[in-house]
Amino acid sequence: MPPDPSSIVCPVSTADAEVITLGHGGGGGLTRSLIEGMFLPAFADPALEARLDAGMVDLGDARLAFTTDTYVVSPPFFAGGDIGMLAVHGTVNDLAACAARPLFMSVGLILEEGFPMSSLRRVVESLAREAAAVGMRIVAGDTKVVERGKGDGIFVSASGIGLVQVDPRPGPDRIEEGDAILVSGDIGRHGVAVLATREGLAFETEIESDTAPLWDLVRALLDAGIELRCMRDPTRGGAATALVEIAEMAQCTIELDEPAVPVEPQVQGACELLGLDPLYVACEGRMLFVIPPGQASAALAGIRSHPLGRSGAVIGRVGERGTARVLMRSSIGSTRIIDLLSGEQLPRIC
């Protein structure tokens, strides 16, 4: 006789016995296991499955990009920026990576009891100033307060709506062999700046966050007729993680030229001191571009002529299709594979 179905107890899966760790928020392998193992199957939506910086959806004749991020950066004020600037810039850059003009933004605040009103005012002023600077309207908001010890000063959630300006939209599916990979500027400054503020580290020269809104730079390239096949802003997990994700989604090899990757000497020095690889350190004002090879020079000129792209560079090319991997060729000709970090390199960097 078969057993009574109600008497069957499913074994608890290993995954369900687990708890959340800091690594699940790091943007690397553990974050991906959450996304692929839980969120995508549950929400089952093509806009999510496309894994772009924003969800793209059609509404009438318009194609919208819709993005959300929560910001838990610690500390909320750091060299070169604050959590309010990050929230606006992160929203703008996620939309810009979808070639979408930023239109509307919402702001949710989770405040801890005892957070100074003067600090809140500074964050709100940053939000207002930075949004106005890119012509994005803040049209919805919410504020919650949690008891002392149940939060950490201030968390900000931000969502944005943009209008996609090109058809076909940019995305990894449009990448072709031979395409050039460009970055809009030197990498790793944001993560190092936050870490330095957090730990009270003093370097010879203060390293400031690169946080900046990149829509104007992206628009300049679109206006110049550059075909932006794919874009991604390298935040959590840095340029390495963003490029691995692109390679996996496009199922292609990406070949990077290590000496071409722009890293400021003081950032390089700080990373060596801290045991970090700048390729994995978050930027908040940089964009990665995949561009047809014939347009690489024009694109680089366009990037460098913009105030936010002075240190832009061509850093690699798309190799053969069929194998998803990122290869880094060093100045002495050796090659190493760049992979996702499995855990967390720098918690609470954004």
Added chain:
Amino acid sequence: MPPDPSSIVCPVSTADAEVITLGHGGGGGLTRSLIEGMFLPAFADPALEARLDAGMVDLGDARLAFTTDTYVVSPPFFAGGDIGMLAVHGTVNDLAACAARPLFMSVGLILEEGFPMSSLRRVVESLAREAAAVGMRIVAGDTKVVERGKGDGIFVSASGIGLVQVDPRPGPDRIEEGDAILVSGDIGRHGVAVLATREGLAFETEIESDTAPLWDLVRALLDAGIELRCMRDPTRGGAATALVEIAEMAQCTIELDEPAVPVEPQVQGACELLGLDPLYVACEGRMLFVIPPGQASAALAGIRSHPLGRSGAVIGRVGERGTARVLMRSSIGSTRIIDLLSGEQLPRIC
């Protein structure tokens, strides 16, 4: 000689010496002081200044409603619901209050290190199930993790985009003297259910949250040709706060008939035990309507014929314009003024 400008130190204003208290998140007077004293002047946007449940913005020929809320309910699982259900229902109801069909939603999670993976799975399943039930797509997401002791299990931020179905849109500016005030069901259950779970209170009958998505109910009234002049979902601060806000925005008197306000006996009993006024206790599945007097009976019939409106009622009327106040007439004929609470009645109820 005038003083050196750099030597002038501005006196710190009283407001800036203050810190955030739980009351600033309570939806009452302190929340309003933040909104009116800081957010509205800084963000200076007509969509915010309209003070509706969602910001309404035009995009091409479409009028969108855009809403955001963060959910910090404690505990995240309570009698009749969980934080995932709340996030979806709250989003749907804010859009429904603007007569907007819910289309797209984003979800941001702030998880505390150590939060059980099985609990996360339950929340994600709730989000997915409840969004699918109303045909709203989840198209963007984000996950952050904070260290143990820097959060409280799980916070959820949710934003939603809806398409406004009527023109002119509903709003307090459309209210006229003599209009009927209706509520879609008995009030106060959500707040009491959360509090009972939190404090481990056992009542004779378990009181379950009223959390529910009200778009289908609102659509039924629109389809029936009811003119929905103004709607508001009475969450934080309850029906009292929502009605005071309506009265202030419309600059009118609202006259409530106390015996007509539906409160379940066990909710009434629990409120008496706990020293709460059900009129100030949050609902998460109720809507307040302002409707032309000639349509009040038809609207009530429409509400009561919907599964989520069985206990709906006409609870009052709009009196003279020019004075913003809410008056409650008791069963013995006495009248009292209903005002905003200055502080926090029930922290972390949503």
